[in-house]
Amino acid sequence: MRDKANSEKIRELAESLVAFAKAKGADEVEISIFDGYEFGVDVRMGEIENLLEAGSRLFSSRVIKDKKTAFSTSSDLSRETLQKLLENSIKRASLANPDEFSGLPPLMRKKIDILSLKLFDPEIPELDSKRKIALAKETEKIALEDKRISNSHGASFGTREIKTFFANSNGFLQEYVQTFCSLSLGIQAGGTDSKVEDYWFSAKTHFKDLETPEQIAKKAIERTVRQLNPRKIKTQIVPVIFEPLMTSWLLGFLFACVSGVSIYQKTSFLTNKLGERIGNERITVYDDGLIPTALGTRPFDAEGVPCQKTQVIDKGILKNYLCNTYAARKLKLRSTGNSSGVGVSPNNFYLEPGETPPKKILTSLEKGLILIKTIGHGLNPVTGDISRGAFGLWVEKGEIAYPVSEITISGNLGEILKKTDIVGNDLEFRSPVPGPTIKVQEMTVAGK
Amino acid sequence: MKNHPSLTYKDYFHIPHDELQKILNIALSRGGDFSEIFLEYKIYNLINMEEDIIKETAESISLGLGIRVLSGEKTGYGYTNDLSFEKIKKAALTAASIASNHSKRKISPLSSTPIHHNFYPVKRPVHKEKLEEKITLVKKAYLSAQSFDPKIKKVKASFIDLIQYILIVNSDGLMASDVRPLAKLVCVAIGEKEGKREAGFSGGGGRIGIEYFIDTLTPEEIGREAAKEALNLLDAVEPPAGEMPVVLSPGHSGVLVHEAVGHLLEADFNRKKTSIFWDKMGKKVAASQVTIFDDPTIPYFRGSYNIDDEGTAPKKTPLIEKGIMTGMLQDRLSAKLMNKELTGHGRRQDYASIPIPRMSNTYIDKGEYTPEEIIKSVKRGFYASQYQGGQVEDSGKFTFSVSSGFLIEEGKLTTPVKQATLIGTNIGVLKNIEMIGSDLEFGLQTGTCGKEGQEIPVADGCPTIKISKMTVGGLK
Secondary structure (H helix, E strand, O other): OOOHHHHHHHHHHHHHHHHHHHHOOOOEEEEEEEEEEEEEEEEEOOEEEEEEEEEEEEEEEEEEEOOEEEEEEEOOOOHHHHHHHHHHHHHHHOOOOOOOOOOOOOOOOOOOOHHHHOOOOOHHHHOOHHHHHHHHHHHHHHHHOOOOEEEEEEEEEEEEEEEEEEEEOOOOEEEEEEEEEEEEEEEEEOOHHHOEEEEEEEEEOOHHHOOOHHHHHHHHHHHHHOOOOOEOOOOEEEEEEEOHHHHHHHHHHHHHHHEHHHHHOOOOOOOOOOOOEOOOOOOOEEEEOOOOOOOOOOOEOOOOOEOOEEEEEEOOEEOOOEOOHHHHHHHOOOOOOOEOOOOEOOOOEEEOOOOEOHHHHHHOOOEEEEEEEEEOOOEEOOOOEEEEEEEEEEEEOOEEEEEEEEEEEEEEHHHHHHHEEEEEOOOOOOOOOOOOOEEEEEEEEEOO | OOOOOOOOHHHHOOOOHHHHHHHHHHHOOOOOOEEEEEEEEEEEEEEEEEOOEEEEEEEEEEEEEEEEEEEOOEEEEEEEOOOOHHHHHHHHHHHHOOOOOOOOOOOOOOEEOOOOOOOOOOOOEHHHOOHHHHHHHHHHHHHHHHOOOOOEEEEEEEEEEEEEEEEEEEOOOEEEEEEEEEEEEEEEEEEEEOOEEEEEEEEEEEOOEOOHHHHOOOHHHHHHHHHHHHHHHHOOEOOOOEEEEEEEOOEOOHHHHHHHHHHHHEHHHHHOOOOOOOOOOOOEOOOOOOOEEEOOOOOOOOOOOOOOOOOOOOOOEEEEEOOEEOOOEOOHHHHHHHOOOOOOOEEOOOOOOOOEEOOOEEEEOOOOEOHHHHHHOOOEEEEEEEEEEEEEOOOOEEEEEEEEEEEEEOOEEEEEEEEEEEEEEHHHHHHOEEEEEOOOEEOOOOOEEEEOOEEEEOEEEEOOEEEEEEEEEOOO
């Protein structure tokens, strides 16, 4: 993917396929081609376990004829296959029903300066295999040197480079290239029948921003050993502190509930709530596709709509749903640049930080739970109901007393948005859906 | 035995025999114990209906090749979706780079491995049916849910089918192929009452022909079941919270077996000693009436296959017999390193994924009680009917999310309950199994299991089961 002649070829292929579909009778057509390269190494107990390296491509298209839509994708990029797929799409479209809301977005004049987004790190393609393997080995080694660590799931280092080509029948033709790298470690502590486990990771678009092996190992150790010798607790209603990763999890659920698709489908409890108060004044949420170097940043979405910064919740008031072109037309709104192809996806969807340091949130808690991990499903966007298996740390008089396991937490997202009484100042863009520490006044924690 | 597709690799992958052998050799050029090529061609189709229209259709083609080299405990892997010899050679060299001993292993001549069984003896292959035929099924399910009750305000129905052609060759001379059909019809119905909304889900499918939707499960039934569940939930109350006796419904509760037991009996977790079962082979790990199997050979089931993704013929594999741990799910790497027999459980999501030990169709075998006897034995407890899914840690802690259930009061199912979570440790729950019903059933043939980022189709089942105590998470 690194040579220019190759890019030239793919660009030409995308453009000519748009022309081909038009000539075969499509009213509108959109083509994306992804040219990617990935490297991954898993290390366990000091030895390489898996080493993977590959280049791959993917084609994806949307064809509209008489307001009827058909999609296709292919990992086979031969011109013959792709032309056949487009012809099939046009035929299949005729079997769907016309939908007045279908159609490509109009060509937009606004253009994002792709370079200013800093999505590509030239250092990543140049990284030496030996160095990549050494990073994973080093990370695991630091953890295994700690006597409290009894076993390892292994450490992994991976990189990806993806070039996205996009062309449509409205004359849009652009491309951009992204890099990613990640380092992670999973470990266990305790004997066979009292095992606890956890992990830590860092993922970035630029290699220099990645956490060091030492930082990752230390954090994974701390997160694992703090769960040793858990107790069971009685069922009760208590305040709950969400660690940043748990806030992220909650925000992922909130995203599903403010996605324009679930709104027009009426599968979200936030349907018909635009302009209304849905949370308290501490809750301000943005989706921003233009933060330089962030993981969810991109110049335009999967339909070629330029990305933007959208205020979703302003001090508790629901301001915007996040839409692709289709959902926006259904809801008489405007696309927010959140198309993922068929549906919507977050760009950088985050809860704005408050002023309280996380330590202070802990010391202010008389009695309650720090939520550190959840497992299972148990999210219902139709009602906002949450019910999940959980792991936590029990807090008494502002201090961590002991770990707890075999509990579940239950609540409702709508209630949580109203009952969040502290928002921490520790927002870090660790994922496309990051959040700071928060404290929720009360939730049901079920135990024995 | 009849109807077995007589596929040769030439039909789908234009790579000559001698080139495959050449590639296997290149893969072992730096040493290594074993090399393997996995070729895959898959066509996937989707139809979506919502808001009373066939909204969209999609077709996807996946074509590619993965090359694996094993060297001791190490795996090297390369893949490509460009099947030119140059690109394949590059992938082979990538995989080869894992090895660094110079003892060159000889490649055995390739010989086709005959398969004498066919676990998908379909009459009318779904991938050969016209799109119109499949659209009719979607519409029938949709209308059946919509017309079930005026409180049903919204419906979504989808049909998804695929056909997967695979060819596996390896340095032991194995050459095996399979053609796997897979289809499902699913329906979501949303009911509304007094401003409250609830969603119900149902579906069916498997490695089936289109006749399944006439003979076994009609689209109308699927639509009705989704609607019924939504209505049921509209009347449901918040779940109780705390420790209590729990009765698991037959079929759907198979997810418990899958999560609480199956995953931790996958050989890789035991070889690495991360599973709590690693030192428990031959030991009592469950109540003595508990017997659990994983069986990839059940005809038409979602989790079944004629060969696994390493070319091994699968076996019905006992995991726990009368409470004693007796087996594990093996892939080639773990079986070799642990010096065990292959069981045919090496599976992968696609050509870009490394095979790992996985479940297929996992179930608890039937017991002696009638379901009525079991429910009657509970004074106050929780009956879990349907699930959203579950998850387990290697440490044995698991949860599963119950989308609908009932309170049990004085030996009877009473008020419907929604959205509860069951949590426990696997050995704790296995030991607390008190009664097992005679009514073995399997859950919806729509399930997918994720492990290490790889999604594969599975099925699971169980009879009615009583667990003497378990933690139920709820609001009350």
